[in-house]
Amino acid sequence: MSYEFHKESYNGHVIRIVQEECPESPRSWDTLGTIWWFTDQAYPRNNDRKIEGNSLDAVLSKAEPFLNAASRMSGFEYHQSDLPKDIEEAAINWVHQNYALLYLDVWSRGGRVSSRRTSSTPWDHSGIIFADRKTIESNFSGDDPWETKLERALVCLGAEIITLNQYYDGEVAGYIAETEDGDEIDSCWGFYPDEHGSWSYPISEAKHSIDWHIKHTTELDTQLCMNI
Numbered sequence: 001m002s003y004e005f006h007k008e009s010y011n012g013h014v015i016r017i018v019q020e021e022c023p024e025s026p027r028s029w030d031t032l033g034t035i036w037w038f039t040d041q042a043y044p045r046n047n048d049r050k051i052e053g054n055s056l057d058a059v060l061s062k063a064e065p066f067l068n069a070a071s072r073m074s075g076f077e078y079h080q081s082d083l084p085k086d087i088e089e090a091a092i093n094w095v096h097q098n099y100a101l102l103y104l105d106v107w108s109r110g111g112r113v114s115s116r117r118t119s120s121t122p123w124d125h126s127g128i129i130f131a132d133r134k135t136i137e138s139n140f141s142g143d144d145p146w147e148t149k150l151e152r153a154l155v156c157l158g159a160e161i162i163t164l165n166q167y168y169d170g171e172v173a174g175y176i177a178e179t180e181d182g183d184e185i186d187s188c189w190g191f192y193p194d195e196h197g198s199w200s201y202p203i204s205e206a207k208h209s210i211d212w213h214i215k216h217t218t219e220l221d222t223q224l225c226m227n228i
Contacts, residue, residue, distance in 0.1 A: 005173055006199050011214060013185070015206040016176045017199045020189050023172035026163045032139055033157045035104070037127040055103060055125040056092075062099055062130070063091035100153035101130040104161070112168060115161045117154065129157050166192050173199065175206040177213070185213050 006017035027035070038054050060067070060083070070087055083091070095101060102115040104127040119125065131139075131153050133146075140149040166172065174189030186209040191202040 003170070006203070008203070009180075010207055011210055012180060013210045013213075014178045014180060014182075015203060015210070016178070017173050017191075017202055018176055019170055020172045020174050023167065023190065026160070026167050031160055032131050032135065032153060033100070033102075033129040033160050034131070035127055035129045037104075038125070055119075055128050058128055059095050059101070060088070060091055062095045062101075062132075066091050066094040097150075098133055099130050100136060100150055100157055101128055102154065102157050102161070103128055112165050113161055115158055129161065131157065163192060173202065175202040175209075177206045177209050185209070 002021055003019040004016055005019065006015075008015050036058050038058070067083075067087070070090070096118075102117060103119045103125045105114045105116075106112070106126040107114065113126075115129065136149050136153045140152050171193055172189075173191050173193075174187055175191070176184055177186045178184050186206070188202070188205060188209075191199065193199055194201065
C-alpha cells in the first residue's frame, strides 16, 4: 500500500497526497544534462551511460580540442593516460570553462547522489553530469555573457540531481480528491515536493479540481430542478 504524505479536508471533500508506486524516471525526461557513470553501484538509467575508465578520463575526453592545440604548440605527444601534470590541470580547467560539469558520488546506503563543482581528486568519483556549450546556448538564449549562462546551467544540473534523489527516495506522489464518503472525483500523478519539501502545488491543483466539481455539480443540480 502506498505511503500517504498528506491529508486534509477542503470544502466538504478530502485531499490525499499519496506516494506513486511506479513513477517515471526523471532521467527519461528531456534533461539539460547527460550523466556518465563509472561504477556498477550507480547503474545507468534511460539516457545515462555506464562507461569504462574513471571520471578523470571522461573529463579529459572532453578536452581534446585543447589538448590537440597544446600538443601542437608544446611539442609533446598527446596520450590521455600520460599527460604532464600542468597540461592535465590546464585541460581540466578548459573543460570547466567550456562545459557545465558536476562530479557525482553515490552514497553506499540508499543510492543517493551528491554533486560538487570542483574536485581535488577528479579521477575518484562515481560519475559526472555535464552539458556542452551548444546545448547550453540553445537552452539559455539571449545576450547574457557565457559566464552567466554557464552558471545557470550549473544550477540546473544541480537541480536535476536533487530531482533524481527525490525519485530514488520515493518522493514522487499524486493527489486524490474524494468526497467525505470516500468516492474519488479526481486524481493526478507525477508530482515532486518543492525546495522546502512541501506538497503545496498538488494540493492547490486538488483544490481547483474540487472547486470545479462543486461548481459543475451545483449547475447540473440546478438544471435538473428546472427541468422537473
